[in-house]
Amino acid sequence: MDYNPKNLNQQTTTNISRLSNMFWNIADLIRDIYKRHEYGNVILPLTVIKRFNDVLAPTKQKVLDTYENVKNFEVYDGFLKTASGYDFYNISQFDFNNLLDDADHIEQNFKDYLNGFSDNVQDILENFKFDNEITTLAEHGALYEIIKEFNKPEAYLGADKVTTADMGYVFEDLVRQFSESTNEEAGAHFTSRDIVYLMCDLLVAEDAETLRENGVVKTVYDQTMGTSQMLTCCEERLKALDKNAQVKLFGQEINPFTFSIAKADSLIRGADANNMRLGDTLSDDKFKDFKFDYCLSNPPFGVNYKIEQQAVKKESKQANGRFTVGLPRVSDGQMLFDLNGLSKLKDDGRMVIVHNGSSLFTGSAGSGESEIRRYIIENDWLEAIVQLPESVFYNTGITTYLWVMSKNKPEWRQGKVQLIDASGMKVSRRKNIGNKRYDLTEEVRNIITKMYGDFKNAEYDENGLHCESKIFDNEYFGYQRITVESPQKDEDGNIITDRKGNPKADSKKRDYENVPLSEDIHEYFNREVKPYNPDAWIDEKKSVIGYEIPFTRVFYKFVEPESTEDIAKEIKAAEKDIMESLNKLFGEVN
Known part of the structure; x- marks a missing residue:
């Protein structure tokens, strides 16, 4: 044989x-x-x-x-x-x-x-x-x-x-x-290989030299493993760097059907099938107290966690619980998987996770989403976010993002976050598969990975492909949400005060301002608010720190609008075409 x-x-x-x-x-x-x-x-x-x-x-x-x-x-x-x-x-x-x-x-x-x-x-x-x-x-x-x-x-x-x-x-x-035959989302079960390979390349990029050492031992965890193909792709990548590497795979899956495929695959590969476990990651963690070298996953986004809500809330109140940082709104639990994944990483562990755009900005200062972003950034764990092209997943055409996190950033990345706009890095497929119209070819993946590895402000624009990288201080993404109060006034326009002579706040006129962490709130207030509302003041007891990642804004490029003369010419040309068509159909018309 x-x-x-x-x-x-x-x-x-x-x-x-x-x-x-x-x-x-x-x-x-x-x-x-x-x-x-x-x-x-x-x-x-x-x-x-x-x-x-x-x-x-x-x-x-x-x-x-x-x-x-x-x-x-x-x-x-x-x-x-x-x-x-x-x-x-x-x-x-x-x-x-x-x-x-x-x-x-x-x-x-x-x-x-x-x-x-x-x-x-x-x-x-x-x-x-x-x-x-x-x-x-x-x-x-x-x-x-x-x-x-x-x-x-x-x-x-x-x-x-x-x-x-x-x-x-x-x-x-x-x-x-x-x-597809059940109108079910295929992407709920697995992620296309081109995306997985990019995730794996980003995951191991900083460890490439270490991984080339013979006999390295690494553990990989997928908290929403589907059929486990993301895990096996990562093993493939690690063994490409070191053929003698020992790679141990661990995964949890909520769907019994796809879990069975994952376990069957593990048995045939000769791996420990007991490391493939059935259960709900949020409410029934099968890997308590486990720590892994790598975590990668594509959790559900835009999906509520109402069924798991009670268990998640209970754990959020426990001293060593995974969700003590904050809870996102129940309608979308994707950021809970950030907290679970981070809790499973070793002190030098790394994670790549897929999110939609809402994880960048949803939730005001003090909300669960903002607190999770704050937790990640203030601990200096966020290395990079890569925006992928639209229509690269089987089950959705929306824009998605890869968050790259590390518990131990290399020195040159410390205190910094890299944003990479790879929305222009796409190659059309000859035949669509579901919503997937574009592929991330090997060339595309290599360019994105190199741009990530170079870690500098740079732009790539060749062969119809466009990619841009920008570096920011962690502080850039933080802000203070200040509460601006205005006084109550009587019928004569006089300010109403309390017994101590302090003006009473008019709740109907209360306003809020987001002030960058890099700026003093009083300087901002005196410049942006005071000239227009001289009686206003800041209620500093209500100030809250928040974090958001304005991805679209930082990569926005102004496009000069057409001149009115050019627009007028286009309208006249269009009118002429319409009249010629009407004349052909009905004869000469006015």
């Missing part, structure tokens, strides 16, 4: 689209049994099971022989894992080949086959809830035919022909098609 475990993560020439389309097209066999949006409930689990079957095939007989020798032992799990060569095994006499020898008992035999898997695979099958589908398929006479299709030579998924990287792509493509 032409198989080398060291090559499991390398991309082969296998036609990924051919494989995924072939498996999806098998759904034609069940179109009279299932609705289109239900196809994935059958196709995805069977693809995973077939992968297990083909991976275990070379050692199947060795496992059966070993089982006969150890089945009476009190503990025999380790012997069977050794025999299979993986952290899982199957002790059933059946496999996809001999299941087809007995069409009359296909349901019973197939269930016997599935029951022969080790407990860690049973957990995967249970989360797929596949047992009911087997019965449904058998009752309609389709189980035999669908297994027959999955067992064709062209559907072979053995590790000697289909690498784990290949299989990751196949899973992604199937999940995408499944999501």
Whole structure:
């Protein structure tokens, strides 16, 4: 067998689209049994099971022989894992080949086959809830035919022909098609590889030299892992820098279906599948007290956390809770994942996380969002924010941003934040996938990563691509929200005072001003307010510090409007075209 475990993560020439389309097209066999949006409930689990079957095939007989020798032992799990060569095994006499020898008992035999898997695979099958589908398929006479299709030579998924990287792509493509057929957001399950590769490049850019040392050990965590492909991409990047690197992956996922794919992928890669955990990251943290070298994730944005709100509030009141800094509005919990990710980083750990634009500015001074931004910036953890082009994600066309954070900035970055406008770094796709109209090609990723690494005010404008970098002091993003009071006045216009002779504030005239942290509030007040409201004063007890990141403003470029003469010429030309068209249709008209 032409198989080398060291090559499991390398991309082969296998036609990924051919494989995924072939498996999806098998759904034609069940179109009279299932609705289109239900196809994935059958196709995805069977693809995973077939992968297990083909991976275990070379050692199947060795496992059966070993089982006969150890089945009476009190503990025999380790012997069977050794025999299979993986952290899982199957002790059933059946496999996809001999299941087809007995069409009359296909349901019973197939269930016997599935029951022969080790407990860690049973957990995967249970989360797929596949047992009911087997019965449904058998009752309609389709189980035999669908297994027959999955067992064709062209559907072979053995590790000697289909690498784990290949299989990751196949899973992604199937999940995408499944999501589209249910009108569900594919992007809720995985992020396209070009974005993930950019995230990984930014994540390891400052550590590149260290990572080239032989035998480095790194841990990577994804708090919203989907099918775990973001984790495996990061492993791929780290091993490209050091082929002997030991990379340990950890992830948590709320969706049982995609969690099962992630765990299956982990088992086949030979990783510790126990590091893939099912549960809600916000309300049921499966990695308490864990610390990681790297964290990367694409959490849901614009999604409420009403279900988790009670647990999140409770933890926010605990001394060592993840959310003590502040809580964003319940309608959008994306910034809670910043706090969770940061709580999981080692003292020199790094994180890259995807956000939409609201995380830059939503929430006034003192709000949960502003307090989270303040926490990140005042601790000097924010290295950079990269604005991506629109329409690069499968499930949304909106503009998104990569936040790069580090618990231990290099000296030259300390006290500074780099903003990179890469909205012009896009290459059109030949065919759209959902909302994804543009790709971040290797050239694009290299330019963005270099601009990040150079860490200076710079601009790139070549070959139809445009990118700009600007450096700011941390203080630039902070401001004091001051409360400006005006006095109450009587009918004659005289100021009303209290017993101590101080003017009484008129709440109806109360106003607020945001004063940059770099400026004295009294100097600002005397310049911007006092000339227009000489009786006003600052209620300093109500002053609050806030933070926002005015990304659009700092990259705004003024465009000179057209002159009135040019506009008039365009109008006359348009009128002439309209009249010529009307004359052709109706003859000469006035």
